[in-house]
Each structure stands twice: as structure tokens, then as C-alpha cells.
Amino acid sequence: MGEKMVDKVTRIMKTPEQIRNIAICAHIDHGKTTLSDNLLAGAGMMSEDLAGKVCALDFHGDEQARGITIDSAAVSMVHTIGEREFLINLIDTPGHVDFGGDVTRAMRAVDGAVVLCCAVEGIMPQTETVLRQALKERVKPILFINKVDRLMKELQLTPEVMQERFMKIIASVNKLIKSIAEEEFGSKWQVNVQDGSVCFGSAFHNWAMSLDYMQKKGISFKDVIDAYETENWKELGKKAPLHEVLLNAVVKHHPNPVTAQAYRIPKIWHGDKESELGKSLLSCDPKGQVAFVVTKVVVDPQAGEIAAGRLFSGTMTKGKPIHMNLKKIDLRTQQIYVYNGAKREIVDNVPAGNIIGLGGLKDAYPGETITERIEEPFEKISHIFEPVITKSIEAKSPSDLPELAKILIQVSKEDPSLQITLNQETGEHLMSGMGELHLEIIENRIKEEKGLQIQTSAPIVVYRETITKPTTEPYEGKSPNKHNKLYFIVEPVSAELKAAMKEGKIQEGRIKKKDMDLWAALEAAGMNSKDSRNVKEIFNGNILIDDTRGIVHIGEVIEMVMDTFEDVMNKGSIANEPCTGVVVKIKDMKLHEDAIHRGPAQFYPAVRMGVRGAMSQAKPLLFEPFQTLRFEAPVQYMGEISKLIANKRGQLMDMQQEGETVIVVGKLPVAEMFGLSSDLRSATGGRGISSLIDQNFERLPDELQQKIGQQIRDRKGIKNTLEENEE
Ligand SMILES: Nc1nc2c(ncn2[C@@H]2O[C@H](COP(=O)(O)OP(=O)(O)OP(=O)(O)O)[C@@H](O)[C@H]2O)c(=O)[nH]1
Numbered sequence: 001m002g003e004k005m006v007d008k009v010t011r012i013m014k015t016p017e018q019i020r021n022i023a024i025c026a027h028i029d030h031g032k033t034t035l036s037d038n039l040l041a042g043a044g045m046m047s048e049d050l051a052g053k054v055c056a057l058d059f060h061g062d063e064q065a066r067g068i069t070i071d072s073a074a075v076s077m078v079h080t081i082g083e084r085e086f087l088i089n090l091i092d093t094p095g096h097v098d099f100g101g102d103v104t105r106a107m108r109a110v111d112g113a114v115v116l117c118c119a120v121e122g123i124m125p126q127t128e129t130v131l132r133q134a135l136k137e138r139v140k141p142i143l144f145i146n147k148v149d150r151l152m153k154e155l156q157l158t159p160e161v162m163q164e165r166f167m168k169i170i171a172s173v174n175k176l177i178k179s180i181a182e183e184e185f186g187s188k189w190q191v192n193v194q195d196g197s198v199c200f201g202s203a204f205h206n207w208a209m210s211l212d213y214m215q216k217k218g219i220s221f222k223d224v225i226d227a228y229e230t231e232n233w234k235e236l237g238k239k240a241p242l243h244e245v246l247l248n249a250v251v252k253h254h255p256n257p258v259t260a261q262a263y264r265i266p267k268i269w270h271g272d273k274e275s276e277l278g279k280s281l282l283s284c285d286p287k288g289q290v291a292f293v294v295t296k297v298v299v300d301p302q303a304g305e306i307a308a309g310r311l312f313s314g315t316m317t318k319g320k321p322i323h324m325n326l327k328k329i330d331l332r333t334q335q336i337y338v339y340n341g342a343k344r345e346i347v348d349n350v351p352a353g354n355i356i357g358l359g360g361l362k363d364a365y366p367g368e369t370i371t372e373r374i375e376e377p378f379e380k381i382s383h384i385f386e387p388v389i390t391k392s393i394e395a396k397s398p399s400d401l402p403e404l405a406k407i408l409i410q411v412s413k414e415d416p417s418l419q420i421t422l423n424q425e426t427g428e429h430l431m432s433g434m435g436e437l438h439l440e441i442i443e444n445r446i447k448e449e450k451g452l453q454i455q456t457s458a459p460i461v462v463y464r465e466t467i468t469k470p471t472t473e474p475y476e477g478k479s480p481n482k483h484n485k486l487y488f489i490v491e492p493v494s495a496e497l498k499a500a501m502k503e504g505k506i507q508e509g510r511i512k513k514k515d516m517d518l519w520a521a522l523e524a525a526g527m528n529s530k531d532s533r534n535v536k537e538i539f540n541g542n543i544l545i546d547d548t549r550g551i552v553h554i555g556e557v558i559e560m561v562m563d564t565f566e567d568v569m570n571k572g573s574i575a576n577e578p579c580t581g582v583v584v585k586i587k588d589m590k591l592h593e594d595a596i597h598r599g600p601a602q603f604y605p606a607v608r609m610g611v612r613g614a615m616s617q618a619k620p621l622l623f624e625p626f627q628t629l630r631f632e633a634p635v636q637y638m639g640e641i642s643k644l645i646a647n648k649r650g651q652l653m654d655m656q657q658e659g660e661t662v663i664v665v666g667k668l669p670v671a672e673m674f675g676l677s678s679d680l681r682s683a684t685g686g687r688g689i690s691s692l693i694d695q696n697f698e699r700l701p702d703e704l705q706q707k708i709g710q711q712i713r714d715r716k717g718i719k720n721t722l723e724e725n726e727e
């Protein structure tokens with residue numbers, strides 16, 4: 001008997017040069033899971049006959065039933081090139097935008113991405129989104145053009161037209177990489193046929209080609225065409241097996257963890273690079289301090305919570321004392337898992353550079369940084385889109401309330417794109433998610449997988465509060481004892497700064513030290529250098545600036561100002577909805593000499609009064625979520641689609657005809673989008689599809705401001721706090 005697979009995996013894990021950490025990502029349905037299955041089968045970790053037919057990586061029942069991926073799934077496999085063995089740690093990601101948060105998080109764990117593109121559909125909105133997600137984390141893309149069988153079998157294209165189609169896809173992907181990536185990577189990471197960073201094939205029929213491979217094996221494009229003419233594509237799968245072609249390309253073009261961490265760490269970890277941990281992170285040192293980032297939490301019926309993620313530094317051993325930097329908890333590691341195919345196996349220790357699972361970390365959420373001592377955590381993993389719809393949720397039987405609370409905590413760990421809040425006024429739980437499907441899936445999982453009977457409300461949209469003009473003079477906030485006075489002005493965040501924040505160029509959080517990178521990023525987005533140096537905190541798209549001078553005790557009170565700033569930004573004064581796009585500047589402070597008279601009980605109300613008061617003078621308004629959608633349908637439905645958009649308070653942005661197909665881009669308020677997919681189906685005889693391009697919060701029309709504000713307040717059982725402030 002040869003070496004057991006798990007022993008092989010654990011052996012190669014110790015040689016970083018032989019590791020590749022990759023994600024498979026694409027627009028919905030382009031074939032990611034079929035391809036991932038195929039790779040597993042090729043590596044001998046799944047029966048070849050099943051590959052492509054079962055989507056074995058869609059572990060959940062609902063994924064199988066619906067035929068879509070909901071959760072990202074990690075697997076590991078061994079790939080051999082000549083004499084050399086490589087460990088491929090792979091994450092299959094979901095394509096539906098509602099689950100896009102999982103893609104963002106997976107990108108933290110990997111160094112390379114295989115971007116799939118369906119040869120028939122071509123570049124779709126999510127193709128661009130996944131490229132953004134990858135490049136933001138400095139994850140290097142390569143391209144796989146999938147479903148090439150359909151070009152021949154269904155569309156019966158000639159070789160020339162097929163090649164033209166490939167060239168068009170490649171050119172578009174390169175244009176996107178160039179425009180999205182940071183300058184130094186934009187040109188370096190262009191994909192091309194010549195060097196084999198572009199492959200094409202059929203995940204369904206188990207074959208793939210790259211120029212490299214074709215030259216090495218003496219296969220020509222004509223062989224591919226012939227195989228389909230003679231209905232002999234099985235042969236193609238033997239001549240050019242998908243796993244061999246694609247994993248060769250992965251090994252050649254994707255970096256090993258040591259190479260990758262040298263340029264990824266400066267982007268995703270903002271601690272001191274000269275420190276012991278800093279050096280160890282940059283070199284992926286297995287002898288250094290442990291640093292692990294959780295990217296996915298899975299609740300296993302037997303094993304309990306498993307936190308999967310990337311070990312960037314040190315060696316994780318069983319029983320090691322560790323610190324969770326966000327939760328600020330000390331504990332010891334329990335089980336350490338590695339992946340052997342799709343199976344989890346318990347091991348004693350794993351060195352840096354791998355994707356692993358940790359058992360028994362009850363309080364770990366995705367995004368957590370686990371180290372040996374208290375350390376600077378990794379950059380927050382922030383998803384491009386925010387939750388836009390909410391439902392209230394309650395247990396059918398009141399006695400199940402504690403169980404519901406427990407399950408909701410579990411669910412929000414498994415899926416941090418879901419936000420759970422408790423409405424203090426009414427005592428009801430609210431869950432906010434990315435879209436209708438997202439909430440539907442969560443609801444069903446609570447019922448089916450967790451076995452709790454629940455009831456939910458109809459969905460409502462999530463609003464934002466913001467201000468629309470600057471205040472003219474400072475607003476005074478006074479402490480209840482009248483001994484402390486603070487003065488605030490507010491102004492809207494500029495469009496340029498907003499864009500920079502959305503693109504992740506500006507990091508959120510409290511600013512503790514001189515952060516030159518942040519100053520530079522703020523100034524690049526148009527902030528003046530005096531303000532940028534005084535920024536104290538960036539919170540949910542709001543900025544706190546200390547514009548005071550010579551206040552002796554400021555160091556003792558600034559934390560309290562920040563606490564209250566967050567509090568006010570979490571609950572705006574119109575309807576307790578979260579605020580965004582507000583710059584708060586502290587202009588002056590008059591503080592009592594004696595610390596005893598400026599404790600939290602005095603300070604919080606003073607800051608709150610000052611900030612809310614200033615905002616009430618700055619024309620506060622409600623913003624609502626808008627989605628920009630791409631509609632595609634046969635050209636005769638052009639009129640129907642424009643009508644659909646207009647009827648939903650939408651705006652037509654673009655319309656283009658490509659052959660028999662019309663592509664329409666429209667921007668619609670989410671509040672009018674409930675049931676859109678069935679409306680679209682009936683408007684287009686079932687032949688129209690839509691996909692999300694972008695999402696933004698924009699001003700709610702004036703005639704709706706009063707009405708919606710009142711509706712939200714009624715729903716939440718709050719009175720009009722804005723009027724209170726204006727008294
Ligand atoms: N003809 C053909 N069909 C394919 C190919 N690859 C995948 N499919 C089919 O496309 C559909 C979607 O495949 P999946 O692998 O589930 O796609 P996915 O990208 O994982 O989908 P999501 O995870 O939901 O985004 C299935 O019906 C597959 O059988 C291919 O190369 N050729």
C-alpha cells in the first residue's frame with residue numbers, strides 16, 4: 001500500500017513552495033461546483049462518474065434541491081506534475097449575489113482565483129464583481145472559459161467564430177483587471193493564451209485546454225472540433241483531463257503562500273511590519289507567532305462549530321493558548337482539521353500558509369484574527385454590498401424564544417452577511433439580508449436544519465439617514481450638570497470620499513496612531529491635509545474629526561466621544577435608521593477641571609445632544625437602497641422591460657441590442673423590487689433574466705420622506721425624536 005492520502009496532504013502542507021490556495025469564482029451558474037467536483041475526481045478524491053453530476057460540494061440539502069451554491073466549501077487535493085507534488089487548497093464559492101459575502105470572505109483565505117466564464121453567456125455582472133472581490137485582496141486571477149461544449153453542440157459555431165468569442169472574453173477580462181486592480185498589479189496580472197493563464201473547456205465533459213498543454217501534447221483546436229463532430233468527447237477527457245490542465249495552470253500562475261504573503265500582508269494587515277509578528281507574516285514563517293484569520297464558520301451536527309480560515313503565520317498546535325482579537329477572549333485551541341478531499345481530518349499541528357479548520361472556538365465569527373498574544377487584527381473583511389431588506393422573525397411558540405435567540409446567533413456566525421438586531425422598543429428580532437432569496441434560505445434552514453417553528457413578517461427595506469447640507473455654526477451639547485460643553489458642526493461626506501470608501505481604499509475603524517497610509521488615501525479622495533490628520537474614527541461611512549486645539553483633557557474624554565458618535569450613527573434622529581455619509585467635527589470643548597464631573601453619565605448625553613442637534617440643522621433626509629440591474633431578453637421584449645422599470649419608480653440607464661438579444665440596464669429602488677423576478681417572467685414569457693450590477697443608497701423622493709419616516713417610526717414604536725431635538 002502506498003502512502004495514505006491524508007498523510008500525503010499533511011506531508012506537503014509543510015512545504016509552502018508546494019502549496020496553492022485558490023478560490024473558484026464566477027457569475028451564477030457558470031459551472032464552478034461542477035468544475036470543483038471535477039478537480040476532486042481527477043485527484044482521485046471522488047468517483048469520476050459522479051463528478052459533474054452530483055455537485056458534491058453543495059453539501060446542504062437546499063443547495064442540492066435548488067441547484068445553486070449557497071455556502072463556500074473548502075477542499076484539499078494533491079496534484080502531481082512530473083515528480084513534484086502540490087497541495088491545492090480550494091474554495092468553491094457561490095455565484096448568486098445574495099451569497100456574495102461568502103466570496104469576499106473566501107478571498108481572504110486564498111492567493112489565487114480561477115475566474116470562470118461561461119462561453120455562451122460571456123462576461124456577466126458577477127464576473128466583474130468577483131474580479132473586484134479578488135483584486136481587492138490582492139488575489140491573482142486566471143481565466144477558465146467553461147461550457148465550450150455548448151458552443152459546438154447547441155450553437156454549432158465554426159472554429160473561427162468560437163475563437164473570436166474567446167478573444168472577446170479575454171479582452172474584456174483584461175480590461176476589467178486593468179481598471180480594477182491597483183496600478184502595480186493591473187498590467188502584471190493580465191491573462192493571456194500564450195502563457196497558459198487562460199484555459200478553456202467543459203467541466204461537464206471533463207476536458208480542458210491551454211496553449212501550453214496543447215503544445216506539449218500535440219493537440220490542436222481541430223481535435224476539439226472533431227471530437228464533438230464524432231460525438232467522442234469522452235476521448236477528449238482522456239487526452240486533456242480538466243484537472244491536469246487547470247491545476248497545471250494554477251501551479252504555474254498562482255503564487256505559493258510565501259510569495260503571496262510578501263505583497264498581500266501589507267494590504268490586509270496594518271500592524272507594524274518590523275515587529276516580530278509583522279516579519280513572520282511577511283515571510284509566512286512556520287516558526288513565528290501564530291496568526292489565523294477565520295473566513296467561514298460551519299456548524300457541524302457532530303463536531304459543533306468549526307472555524308475555517310487561513311493560517312498566515314506560525315504553527316497551529318492542539319491545545320495552544322490563543323487570543324481572539326475582536327472578541328477579546330483568551331482560550332485554547334481544540335481540534336485542528338485539515339481537508340482531505342471534502343472530508344475533514346483531525347491532525348496535531350499545521351504550519352503557516354494553509355487553509356485549515358479549528359474546532360471548539362465557540363465565539364469565533366468570520367473576520368476574527370486569532371493570535372498568541374494581543375495583536376493588531378487583520379483588516380476588517382467588508383463586503384461590497386450591504387443588507388437591504390429586513391424581516392421580523394419570531395418563534396411560533398413563545399416558549400421557544402430562548403431557542404430562537406440561540407439559533408439566530410448561530411446563523412449569523414455561519415452567515416455574517418445576515419444582520420440580526422433586537423428592536424429594544426418592541427422586543428422583536430429583526431433579520432436583515434442581501435435579498436429575498438437570502439432571507440428565504442435562512443428561514444428555511446431555521447425550520448428544516450435547526451428544527452424550529454418560526455413566523456416571519458413581510459419584507460421591508462432598510463433605509464439610511466444622512467444630512468444634505470453643512471451646518472453654518474457649531475451646535476452646543478451640554479452635560480446634564482452643565483459643567484461640560486462641546487461644540488459640533490456636521491457636513492455631508494463628499495461623493496469622492498464615498499466612492500473611495502466603497503472601493504475599500506479607506507479603512508474603517510478608530511485611528512490610534514499616525515496612519516500615513518490612511519492620510520494619503522483620504523487626501524487622494526480630496527480631503528484637506530489638516531482634516532485628514534485629525535480624523536479620529538471612520539464608522540459605517542461616517543467620519544469623526546477632532547478640530548479642536550489645546551484642550552488639556554482631551555485624551556481622557558475622546559473615547560467617550562467616539563462611543564457616542566458610533567451610537568448616534570447607528571440610530572439616526574429621523575427614525576433610528578443607521579446614518580451614513582456624515583462628517584462630524586468637534587470644534588471646541590469646555591471641560592470641567594475635575595474628572596469626577598465629566599464621567600460617562602455626563603459626557604454621553606452632551607455628545608449626543610451636540611451631534612444630533614448639529615445634524616438637525618443640516619437638513620437630514622432618508623435615503624433608500626437602489627439596485628442597478630442588467631436585464632437580458634429576446635429583443636421583442638424591449639418595450640416590456642422598459643415599462644417594468646418605469647412602473648417601479650426605476651430609471652432606464654442603458655439599452656443595447658446584441659443580435660437577437662436586448663440588454664437593458666436600469667436602476668430601481670429596492671422598495672419596489674419585491675416580486676421582481678416573477679414580474680419579469682410574466683413580462684417576457686419566462687425568457688428574461690436579470691442580474692445585479694451595483695447597489696447604492698440614494699435620496700428618497702421628497703414626497704415620500706414624511707410618509708416613510710412616519711411608517712418606520714410607527715413600526716418601531718418610537719416618537720419623532722427630530723422634533724424633540726428642534727424644540
Ligand atoms: N453544457 C455544460 N453545462 C455545464 C458545464 N459546467 C456546468 N454546467 C451546468 O451548468 C449548471 C450549473 O452548474 P454549477 O456547477 O452548479 O454552477 P455554479 O457556478 O457552481 O453555480 P452557483 O454556485 O449556483 O453559482 C449545471 O446544470 C451544470 O450541469 C459545462 O461545461 N457544459
Ligand SMILES: [Mg+2]
Pocket residue numbers: 031032033034068069093094095
Ligand atoms: Mg456552485
